[in-house]
Amino acid sequence: MADAAFDFPVTTLSRPYWEAAARGRLIAPRCNACQRFFFAPEVACTHCFSTDWSWVEAAGQGEVYSYTTIHRAPVPGMATPYVLAAVELPEGFAMFAHLVDCPPEALTCGLPVEVDFRPLHDGRIAPVFKPRQPSV
Amino acid sequence: MASARDPVVVGVYLTQQARTLPGRTSHELLIEAVKGAIADAGIDRRDIDGVALDWPGPGGAPGDSASWAPYFGAPLKWVDSHFMDTTGVRGVLKAGAAISAGLCDTVVIGSARAGPFNTTGAAVGSGMGLEWIDPYGASTMAYFALVARRHMHQFGTTSQQMAHVAAVIRNHGRTNPEAALYGGEPVTIEDILASPMIADPLHRLDCCLMNEGGAALIMTTAERARDLAVKGVRVAGGAMEFAQGNYINPPLYRDVRTLGQAALARAFGQAGLSVADVDVFCIYDPCSFEVLRQFEMLGLCGEGEGGDFVAGDRLTLKGDCPTNLDGGMLAGSWTGTSQLTGKVIEGVRQIRGGLGARQVTDAEVALVTNAGSGAQHLETLLLTGS
Numbered sequence: 001m002a003d004a005a006f007d008f009p010v011t012t013l014s015r016p017y018w019e020a021a022a023r024g025r026l027i028a029p030r031c032n033a034c035q036r037f038f039f040a041p042e043v044a045c046t047h048c049f050s051t052d053w054s055w056v057e058a059a060g061q062g063e064v065y066s067y068t069t070i071h072r073a074p075v076p077g078m079a080t081p082y083v084l085a086a087v088e089l090p091e092g093f094a095m096f097a098h099l100v101d102c103p104p105e106a107l108t109c110g111l112p113v114e115v116d117f118r119p120l121h122d123g124r125i126a127p128v129f130k131p132r133q134p135s136v
Numbered sequence: 137m138a139s140a141r142d143p144v145v146v147g148v149y150l151t152q153q154a155r156t157l158p159g160r161t162s163h164e165l166l167i168e169a170v171k172g173a174i175a176d177a178g179i180d181r182r183d184i185d186g187v188a189l190d191w192p193g194p195g196g197a198p199g200d201s202a203s204w205a206p207y208f209g210a211p212l213k214w215v216d217s218h219f220m221d222t223t224g225v226r227g228v229l230k231a232g233a234a235i236s237a238g239l240c241d242t243v244v245i246g247s248a249r250a251g252p253f254n255t256t257g258a259a260v261g262s263g264m265g266l267e268w269i270d271p272y273g274a275s276t277m278a279y280f281a282l283v284a285r286r287h288m289h290q291f292g293t294t295s296q297q298m299a300h301v302a303a304v305i306r307n308h309g310r311t312n313p314e315a316a317l318y319g320g321e322p323v324t325i326e327d328i329l330a331s332p333m334i335a336d337p338l339h340r341l342d343c344c345l346m347n348e349g350g351a352a353l354i355m356t357t358a359e360r361a362r363d364l365a366v367k368g369v370r371v372a373g374g375a376m377e378f379a380q381g382n383y384i385n386p387p388l389y390r391d392v393r394t395l396g397q398a399a400l401a402r403a404f405g406q407a408g409l410s411v412a413d414v415d416v417f418c419i420y421d422p423c424s425f426e427v428l429r430q431f432e433m434l435g436l437c438g439e440g441e442g443g444d445f446v447a448g449d450r451l452t453l454k455g456d457c458p459t460n461l462d463g464g465m466l467a468g469s470w471t472g473t474s475q476l477t478g479k480v481i482e483g484v485r486q487i488r489g490g491l492g493a494r495q496v497t498d499a500e501v502a503l504v505t506n507a508g509s510g511a512q513h514l515e516t517l518l519l520t521g522s
């Protein structure tokens with residue numbers, strides 16, 4: 001993957017994450033010592049300090065903990081407005097993601113969402129979340 | 137009563153703060169602030185033996201405080217170079233600890249910025265090109281917005297309540313000749329709510345002013361301070377609290393909540409004071425919401441009750457919690473780091489007295505806070521006159 005194509009660095013720590021996203025998978029670090037997920041990836045588990053952890057696929061179903069519609073971007077070239085959310089996943093971690101395909105009147109804390117994959121402004125494919133379709 | 141090596145603030149200086157300062161450079165602005173603080177303290181520059189100053193360059197070694205050594209006449213006894221330690225509450229606490237420990241006697245702290253924060257006109261973000269933040273366009277105000285939105289969701293806090301805080305503090309700036317909004321038209325809640333949205337629920341006028349400017353201050357021992365003509369302001373207590381590193385993960389309200397409360401308890405404990413003793417509140421105000429949250433943190437109201445608490449005249453000179461009477465950052469300056477020192481300077485000046493229209497009568501105790509990144513951290517100081 002051509003790191004130089006992106007505005008922000010991809011590191012040895014994070015490369016698998018972006019490669020998985022490009023293949024339509026959401027993965028996150030899970031500790032092999034305490035079995036807990038943590039995010040963002042760090043060299044050591046943020047729960048127990050173990051450096052023994054693996055990338056594990058997350059189910060991609062979550063809830064919006066909070067959100068903000070951003071009208072002034074900190075990065076040149078980002079189209080506004082966009083919705084930035086703190087998404088909580090039942091695996092036990094929270095992450096930043098863009099919220100897409102959601103009409104403004106439907107935006108609320110607690111909104112059930114599911115993962116999808118879209119290009120960010122610099123072309124990288126990133127996990128995003130969209131309102132979860134009611135199960136049939 | 138202060139003991140001989142207790143740290144005392146004896147000199148302060150704020151440069152002009154403005155949207156742009158044409159023809160100025162960060163380095164030359166900082167030199168002005170340092171010279172100004174030295175003059176305010178009435179000391180000789182060769183009295184300084186500890187330095188926590190940014191070094192913007194050109195020249196010297198970028199970011200290395202020891203580059204200042206030639207200007208202070210002798211080998212320095214102590215330096216601190218980190219950009220968050222050369223300013224504000226953190227700078228004062230670390231320099232104060234060095235002074236108390238006997239590592240040095242007289243310290244200068246300061247930073248300044250001239251020229252734009254970035255050259256693209258983009259909103260302020262981490263500034264560090266962080267992988268988990270910047271690709272998502274998580275601006276600094278987005279951090280506070282995520283916390284504010286959840287607070288609204290859980291407690292029914294309203295945009296009007298936040299706008300009231302912004303209006304009150306912005307109007308304070310109208311009476312401070314040093315504030316960027318000095319002499320302007322009165323600002324109403326409606327004006328705040330009518331301003332463009334930056335990061336929902338925060339409007340442009342809910343957010344602080346991005347300016348250029350600098351600030352510096354001088355600290356020394358209580359023993360040396362007694363020999364100076366200026367009234368020394370004692371650092372009676374202070375503490376810090378960090379939830380996580382800046383700009384890593386989203387700030388979740390359930391983690392943030394009243395973050396800073398433990399630090400405050402330590403600071404009040406050191407000073408032998410309680411929040412009821414505070415005469416002047418110098419509250420970090422990057423946005424309206426954070427002020428409201430900090431009153432919950434202070435325990436002056438319950439969690440979730442900040443919106444009601446800050447209503448009416450409470451935060452004005454007429455109220456029981458006079459807050460950011462200089463106009464704070466909402467009517468004053470956010471410059472990157474020197475606004476952190478600006479908070480301390482207003483506290484020092486209120487304790488010294490003589491501020492005219494915005495002076496709190498017989499101010500004895502000032503509470504100063506610094507915070508950031510949706511309040512992932514909080515630093516606090518208690519300044520007293522004796």
Ligand SMILES: [Zn+2]
Binds near residue numbers: 033034035036048049
């Ligand atoms: Zn672990």
